[in-house]
Amino acid sequence: MFSNKDDNKPLYLTREDPKHPLAAYSKHAFELDGFEWPSVEHYYQAMKFDDADYREQIRQAAHPAEAAKLGKSRKHQRRKDWKKHSVTYMTRGCYIKCRAHTDVAELLLNSGDAEIKNTSQYDYFWGSGRDTRGDNNFGKMLMGVRKKLREETQNSNK
Numbered sequence: 001m002f003s004n005k006d007d008n009k010p011l012y013l014t015r016e017d018p019k020h021p022l023a024a025y026s027k028h029a030f031e032l033d034g035f036e037w038p039s040v041e042h043y044y045q046a047m048k049f050d051d052a053d054y055r056e057q058i059r060q061a062a063h064p065a066e067a068a069k070l071g072k073s074r075k076h077q078r079r080k081d082w083k084k085h086s087v088t089y090m091t092r093g094c095y096i097k098c099r100a101h102t103d104v105a106e107l108l109l110n111s112g113d114a115e116i117k118n119t120s121q122y123d124y125f126w127g128s129g130r131d132t133r134g135d136n137n138f139g140k141m142l143m144g145v146r147k148k149l150r151e152e153t154q155n156s157n158k
């Protein structure tokens with residue numbers, strides 16, 4: 001359904017699509033930094049905060065969208081250096097999810113060298129924005145994870 005094997009057309013997705021295995025909202029649990037995270041979105045949003053209780057509240061959110069809502073809270077102090085590290089945390093979450101779920105890693109690897117585009121219309125940072133001129137950092141991050149997974153696969157076959 002999601003595969004575009006042998007087809008170098010761009011792979012389109014949104015970070016917020018819970019049905020797409022490569023989206024941050026997909027419910028593929030993984031363990032990282034000593035906790036089990038229900039989705040990449042849960043991990044990413046929790047890492048914005050130093051307050052361990054609030055991080056735990058986000059981790060236990062019933063849905064990735066709820067985790068995202070909690071992550072936008074102005075009542076809780078966000079880490080001051082967050083913007084400097086946000087892409088790193090998103091990358092870590094997606095990479096570890098792929099390591100924990102071989103079917104998700106396979107889907108990513110099977111996209112070959114196709115460009116990956118996050119088509120979120122209102123997000124010019126993670127997505128391509130309404131006019132496709134956005135930074136597409138979510139798509140770029142997935143392409144980086146794909147490169148790393150491919151190198152690891154090649155090294156393990158040597």
Ligand SMILES: Nc1nc(O)c(N)c(N[C@@H]2O[C@H](COP(=O)(O)O)[C@@H](O)[C@H]2O)n1
Pocket residue numbers: 071082083084086087123124125126
């Ligand atoms: N400029 C910029 N730098 C970052 O490091 C960011 N994470 C963002 N995010 C933008 O703000 C919206 C909500 O933030 P997160 O989803 O929590 O990143 C998001 O939609 C981006 O547009 N911006």
